[in-house]
Amino acid sequence: MxxxxxxxxxxxxxxxxxxxxxxxxxxxxxxxxxxxxxxxxxxxxxxxxxxxxxxxxxxxxxxxxxxxxxxxxxxxxxxxxxxxxxxxxxxxxxxxxxxxxxxxxxxxxxxxxxxxxxxxxxxxxxxxxxxxxxxxxxxxxxxxxxxxxxxxxxxxxxLGKSGEKNFTTKADDKWKFAKIRTIQKGKSICLISHGILIKMSFNISNTLKKQKIIPSIYSSHTLKPFDSKTFKKICKSYKTIISIEDHSEIGGLGSILREEAYRYKYDGNLINFSLKDKFLNDYGSQASLLKKHGISEEIILKKIYNLKK
Amino acid sequence: MNKLISIAKRRCINYRVKLLEMSQRVSAIHLGGTFSSTEILDAIYNILMKKNERENFILSKGHCSALQYVILKDLKVLSENDLRKYSKSNGKLGVHPEVKNEGLNASTGSLGQGLSMAAGFALSNRKKNVYVVLSDGELQEGSTWEAIMAIRNLNLKNIIAIIDNNDLQSLERSSILTPSIYPIDRKFINFGWDSKICDGHNTKEIVKSILNRDKKKPFCLVAKTIKGYPISFMQNNPIWHYRSPSKDEFSIAMNELKNLGNL
Known part of the structure; x- marks a missing residue:
C-alpha cells in the first residue's frame, strides 16, 4: 500500500x-x-x-x-x-x-x-x-x-505498509470518496471493514462459500464523512452485520455503525470486531496480536456459526 | 530618516491610545504585550514591508492581535466598525488573529506555531520576504526550535524573525525562568542564522538592524522591549499581561501618552 x-x-x-x-x-x-x-x-x-x-x-x-x-x-x-x-x-x-x-x-x-x-x-x-x-x-x-x-x-x-494484496479490483462499484463500496454481493450476512483487514472478509467468505453461504463484502474506506445513506440500505438488507477493523473499539468503524444502527433502529445482529481498549503487545506477528484482541477469521466464523444455530 | 522616525513615534502613541480605548470596551486584551510590540509592528508594517509583502506577515505571538488590528485599520484594511466590535459577539475580530479576516495571514494564539508556518511561506516563494514576530516566551516551545533548525537546514534566507524580548511572561521574568535561552542572539547564530540585538522601542534601530542584516542567512532580531511601555504603572508588571485598566487607570495612562505626544 x-x-x-x-x-x-x-x-x-x-x-x-x-x-x-x-x-x-x-x-x-x-x-x-x-x-x-x-x-x-x-x-x-x-x-x-x-x-x-x-x-x-x-x-x-x-x-x-x-x-x-x-x-x-x-x-x-x-x-x-x-x-x-x-x-x-x-x-x-x-x-x-x-x-x-x-x-x-x-x-x-x-x-x-x-x-x-x-x-x-x-x-x-x-x-x-x-x-x-x-x-x-x-x-x-x-x-x-x-x-x-x-x-x-x-x-x-x-496507510497500511507493504505487501498487501488487491481485493477490490474486480468490483463493479467504483471507488468514490465518502461512499461505502460494494466489493462482493451476497445475502443475509454483511462483512464491512476498512483498511487491510478486508483480507479477513475474503478469507471468511471463502470458508462460508463451501457451506453455500455467500456474504456481502463492503469497503467502508471513508470513515468521515460517513456514508450513512448506504448504511441505511445495508441495515434494511441484512440480518447480520459484522464489522472488522484494525482500530480501537472506541470511535472507529464499530462505534460509527453502532451510532448509525441506533439511528435507523436496526434490529438485526450487529457485531463489531475491533481492538480492545487495551495496550496489548505481541512482537511475533500482527495476526497473533489481533487474535489477543479477539480478532481472527476463526473467531469471526465461530460467531457466525453460532448465530446460524 | 529623522522625520520618518518622528512620524513613527507619533503613530505609535496613537496606536497605544487606540488600544487603551479598546481596553475600555472589553475584558480581554493583552495590553502589556501589545505595548511592548508597538514599535516593532509599526516598523514592519509602515516602513519595512512593501505592500505586496503584507500577505507574508505572521504574528506568532497571537495574543497581541489587537495591535495588528489597529495598524490594519490605519492601513484601511480593517474598518473602524471592525475595531469597535473587537471581541464582541457581533464582531469578527477576536483576541487572537483569525486567517478568515482581511489582512490576517495565520490563525495563531497557541504559542510556538508561527515560525513553522512562516517557513512554509518562505519555502513557497524564496524570492519574497516573510516577517514573523514572536514572543520570547515562545523560545520555551520545542516546536520553535524545530522551526529554527528547519529554516536554516532548508536555507530559507527570506525569513526575518523579530523576537519581542520583553522578558516578562504570565508568571515571571523569562530570563529567570529560562536563563538557558540567553544570550538569544548567540543561539540563533549558532544555528546558522544572522542575529542582532536592538532597542525594541527605537524605530531607527529596528529598521537599521533589519536593513543591514546578512541577506545570505535567515535573520533574527532580538528586540529588547519593556512590557507595558511606556505607561508608568504598567511597565514590567506581570499583571498587565492580560488585565484591562480601570477608569482611573485609563485616564492616567491616557494623560501619560498625551504628554509624550506633546514632546
Whole structure:
C-alpha cells in the first residue's frame, strides 16, 4: 500500500507542479525515491521534527500548494496533533496527513509504534476527513482524490505498509470518496471493514462459500464523512452485520455503525470486531496480536456459526 | 530618516491610545504585550514591508492581535466598525488573529506555531520576504526550535524573525525562568542564522538592524522591549499581561501618552 501511495503521488506530481510532500525522516521506499530525485524542491525532509513538518506544510498550503505530510502514523498524527488541529483543520487547509503503517501493523516494534486510536481521535476534529483504503488499488484512487480534494478540507489518509494484496479490483462499484463500496454481493450476512483487514472478509467468505453461504463484502474506506445513506440500505438488507477493523473499539468503524444502527433502529445482529481498549503487545506477528484482541477469521466464523444455530 | 522616525513615534502613541480605548470596551486584551510590540509592528508594517509583502506577515505571538488590528485599520484594511466590535459577539475580530479576516495571514494564539508556518511561506516563494514576530516566551516551545533548525537546514534566507524580548511572561521574568535561552542572539547564530540585538522601542534601530542584516542567512532580531511601555504603572508588571485598566487607570495612562505626544 505504501508503494501504491508513493507511485500514485509521483504520477500526480508529474502532472501538477503544485504537489509537495513534507516528510519527517522516513526511509524513501519505492517510488518515494523517484519523487525525491525528480522533484528535489518539492520533497521536503525536515528531519525528526514532526511539529515543524506540519507547520511548514501549513505555510505551503496557505500559499496554494497541494501538500502531503508523511511519516509513520503515530508520529504523523499524535506528536504534532495540536498543529494538525490548529494549523490545518482550524484554518481549514486542504492538506493530506498520511499516517503510514497505521493500526497494529508495526506490532513487532511495540506500543509506541502502533496507532490503534487514530480514527477515533481524528473523527472528533472539525474539518478533518478520514480515508482508510482497503487495498493498494483503493489507495491509488484515494491519492488522486486527495490531490483534487474537492471539499478543500484536511484529510487523514490511513496507510497500511507493504505487501498487501488487491481485493477490490474486480468490483463493479467504483471507488468514490465518502461512499461505502460494494466489493462482493451476497445475502443475509454483511462483512464491512476498512483498511487491510478486508483480507479477513475474503478469507471468511471463502470458508462460508463451501457451506453455500455467500456474504456481502463492503469497503467502508471513508470513515468521515460517513456514508450513512448506504448504511441505511445495508441495515434494511441484512440480518447480520459484522464489522472488522484494525482500530480501537472506541470511535472507529464499530462505534460509527453502532451510532448509525441506533439511528435507523436496526434490529438485526450487529457485531463489531475491533481492538480492545487495551495496550496489548505481541512482537511475533500482527495476526497473533489481533487474535489477543479477539480478532481472527476463526473467531469471526465461530460467531457466525453460532448465530446460524 | 529623522522625520520618518518622528512620524513613527507619533503613530505609535496613537496606536497605544487606540488600544487603551479598546481596553475600555472589553475584558480581554493583552495590553502589556501589545505595548511592548508597538514599535516593532509599526516598523514592519509602515516602513519595512512593501505592500505586496503584507500577505507574508505572521504574528506568532497571537495574543497581541489587537495591535495588528489597529495598524490594519490605519492601513484601511480593517474598518473602524471592525475595531469597535473587537471581541464582541457581533464582531469578527477576536483576541487572537483569525486567517478568515482581511489582512490576517495565520490563525495563531497557541504559542510556538508561527515560525513553522512562516517557513512554509518562505519555502513557497524564496524570492519574497516573510516577517514573523514572536514572543520570547515562545523560545520555551520545542516546536520553535524545530522551526529554527528547519529554516536554516532548508536555507530559507527570506525569513526575518523579530523576537519581542520583553522578558516578562504570565508568571515571571523569562530570563529567570529560562536563563538557558540567553544570550538569544548567540543561539540563533549558532544555528546558522544572522542575529542582532536592538532597542525594541527605537524605530531607527529596528529598521537599521533589519536593513543591514546578512541577506545570505535567515535573520533574527532580538528586540529588547519593556512590557507595558511606556505607561508608568504598567511597565514590567506581570499583571498587565492580560488585565484591562480601570477608569482611573485609563485616564492616567491616557494623560501619560498625551504628554509624550506633546514632546
Amino acid at each position: 505504501r508503494d501504491a501511495f508513493s507511485d500514485q503521488l509521483y504520477r500526480e506530481a508529474l502532472k501538477d507542479n503544485n504537489i509537495y510532500i513534507v516528510v519527517a525522516d522516513i526511509s524513501p521506499a519505492g517510488s518515494m525515491l523517484k519523487f525525491r530525485k525528480k522533484f528535489p524542491n518539492r520533497f521536503i525532509n525536515v528531519g525528526v521534527s514532526e511539529q515543524s513538518m506540519i507547520g511548514i506544510a501549513a505555510g505551503l498550503a496557505m500559499k496554494g500548494k497541494k501538500v502531503f505530510t508523511y511519516t509513520i502514523a503515530t508520529f504523523s498524527l499524535y506528536r504534532p496533533f495540536e498543529m494538525i488541529r490548529d494549523n490545518f483543520c482550524y484554518q481549514n487547509l486542504p492538506v493530506t496527513v498520511v499516517g503510514m503503517g497505521a493500526g497494529t501493523i508495526y506490532n513487532n516494534l511495540g506500543g509506541t509504534h502502533m496507532s490503534q486510536e487514530d480514527i477515533s481521535i481524528c473523527r472528533s476534529v472539525p474539518n478533518l476527513n478520514i480515508i482508510s483504503p482497503s487495498d493498494p488499488a483503493e489507495m491509488k484512487s484515494a491519492v488522486s482524490y486527495c490531490v483534487k480534494n474537492k471539499k478543500k478540507e484536511t484529510i487523514y489518509l490511513r
